Amino acid sequence: MTSTSDGTQNLSTHALIGIVTVSDRASRGDYEDRGGPAIRAYLERVLASGWSAQAALVPDEQDQVAQAIRELAAAGCCLILTTGGTGPALRDVTPEATEAACSKMLHGFGEAMRTASLKAVPTAILSRQTAGICDGALVINLPGQPKAIAECLDAVFAAVPYCIDLIGGPYISTNTEHIEAFRPASAVRPVAVD
Structure with a gap:
């Protein structure tokens, strides 16, 4: 059970998740x-509780x-995942946009x-990805x-459900064969099957 910003308890187990693709070429239709x-x-592999997605496709414009992040948060998304625009190139502005929205x-x-990506490629240090809170959504x-x-x-998903609890979102459970969500014992509650 989590508390929302107005002090009421959030018993929902259905999560609305925003997915934002940031790409000039994909937004023009030049690239899939x-x-x-x-x-x-x-998410289909990892989440055990009910969820649905709302997607946005935008160019690399801060x-x-x-705006896409703010709109998805306003629509009730508890989690917003962006993809693209996190490198050092001139058009890579997703981290700046995230900071502006959060x-x-x-x-x-x-x-x-x-740290996790560095185990795979040395260029992982060029990534500037970040995270924040925008109107009750983890971005x-x-x-x-x-x-x-x-x-x-x-590398991070074990902490995502509890973070969403702390900001008043729905109680999200994971498929423990892939990722086991971490919550302190006092925050764990039985989950009804959807």
């Missing part, structure tokens, strides 16, 4: 979005990325994801490559 579907496939930043997510930046998306989510 592979990041968004990779996030959706990951104001448009920030009231609190959670830098540990980016640190953990980069996490992910790279654009599908393989890197799974590696990064594996």
Whole structure:
């Protein structure tokens, strides 16, 4: 059971999750979005509780990325995952857009994801992904490559359900064969099967 910002208890177990693909080429239709579907496939494997997704596809424009994050949070998303735009290139502005949209930043997510990615490629230090809170939604930046998306989510997802609890979101359970969500004993509650 979690408390919302107005002090009421949130008993919901259904999560609305936002998926934002940030790509000039994909937003123009020149390139197939592979990041968004990779996030959706990951969530299908990992989440045991009920969820649905709301997707957005935007170009590498800071104001448009920030607006997509804000709109998904306003629509009731408890988790917003972005893919793309996290590198050092001139058009990579997703971290700046995330900071503009969020009231609190959670830098540990980016640190953990980069540490995990460094085991695979030395260029992981070039990634600037971060995370934060936007109007009751946890926002996490992910790279654009599908393989890197799974590696990064594996590095942090155990902490995601409890973070969502703490910000008043629904109680999310995971498929323990893939990821076991960590919660202090006092925060664990029985989960009804959807």
